[in-house]
Amino acid sequence: MHQIAIIGAGGHARECLETARAMGLEVVCLFDDDRMLWDTEVLGAPVRTGGLDAVSDLDRNTALVIGVGDNARRRDIAGRFEGRSFATLVHPFAWVSPSAELAEGAVVHPGAVVQAEARIGRHAILNTSASASHGVVIGDFAHIAVGARLAGIVTVGQGALVGAGVAARPGARIGDWATVGAGAAVIGDVADGVTAYGEGRARPR
Ligand SMILES: CC(C)(COP(=O)(O)OP(=O)(O)OC[C@H]1O[C@@H](n2cnc3c(N)ncnc32)[C@H](O)[C@@H]1OP(=O)(O)O)[C@@H](O)C(=O)NCCC(=O)NCCS
Known part of the structure; x- marks a missing residue:
């Protein structure tokens, strides 16, 4: 073992x-x-x-x-700990498309789905029941929290936190080290480093 x-x-x-x-x-x-x-x-x-x-x-x-x-x-x-080897974890109750790419150290928890040609960065987290649809790109160290749903070709920058239950519409861009508050809808772009949230549309604060 x-x-x-x-x-x-x-x-x-x-x-x-x-x-x-x-x-x-x-x-x-x-x-x-x-x-x-x-x-x-x-x-x-x-x-x-x-x-x-x-x-x-x-x-x-x-x-x-x-x-x-x-x-x-x-x-x-x-x-x-650069130079050490890091495991990539995929729970057996998650689904990762054979055409998707998971970088070293990425973690995919139960119920998560990674669709065709999605790319998940180093040490990124796809948490319980989160989903990344076709062509989604998730940067290194990002966290897609429980139940968040990223539609096709959404990009999430390095270190970004996409909060629990967020829904991001196709092609939306969430910047590096940005935060999207739990439950919000991302229908445009969230700039680098910005925290955006609110009932309904996520607005910068
Ligand atoms: C958006 C967020 C970053 C704001 O955090 P914060 O700056 O500490 O904000 P506060 O908790 O002080 O709340 C400030 C105000 O925004 C409201 N608010 C906070 N988060 C909100 C959200 N997600 N949606 C709508 N309103 C929110 C609060 O009710 C409060 O309103 P008030 O001033 O009228 O009382 C945080 O609430 C959040 O949603 N983080 C994501 C958490 C998450 O999903 N983690 C992953 C777990 S797997």
Whole structure:
């Protein structure tokens, strides 16, 4: 059985752990800088003492998964551990088109759908029941939250957070490090770094 280790021991780490196990992977341990968590267990897997510094003691054949929901923090951790191998996770109850591309470290949770010729960036998250339709491009470190729906050829920039239940119309562009609030409709573009939300149409704030 292939082995992985997870960086982070919070909510998203738990989801990554269960997605990994559903794929038949063994989660050997988790790493977290919160000392309160050292030597505890998360869903039966040990949290190592020593925090992220202890990753250097891990067998290099064990792939890592960054189980941290914060996009900027995921980017920083990926930079810190450049050169290590990262697993790409796809839950068996997700569907990924054979013509789609998932980059290293991307995570696709249960119920998610990745359609024809979509491209999902490094360490991006497609969360529970999120969907990316044909030709969608999702940048590195972006997070498509639970139940968000991206219609055909939507582009989502690096590090963007597309909130729970968002609906983005075909061809919409969500910029780098932008945030779209939960439940909003994206019917135009959201510029880089902008937070847009509201009932109905997402408007910049
Ligand atoms: C949009 C968002 C970023 C705003 O966060 P914030 O700046 O902390 O905003 P606040 O919670 O202080 O709310 C400010 C106002 O906007 C309203 N508001 C907040 N989020 C909203 C949303 N998604 N839709 C409509 N109104 C919203 C609040 O009710 C509040 O209104 P008020 O001033 O009349 O009381 C955040 O609410 C959000 O939706 N984040 C996405 C979360 C998510 O889906 N995570 C992924 C989980 S898998």
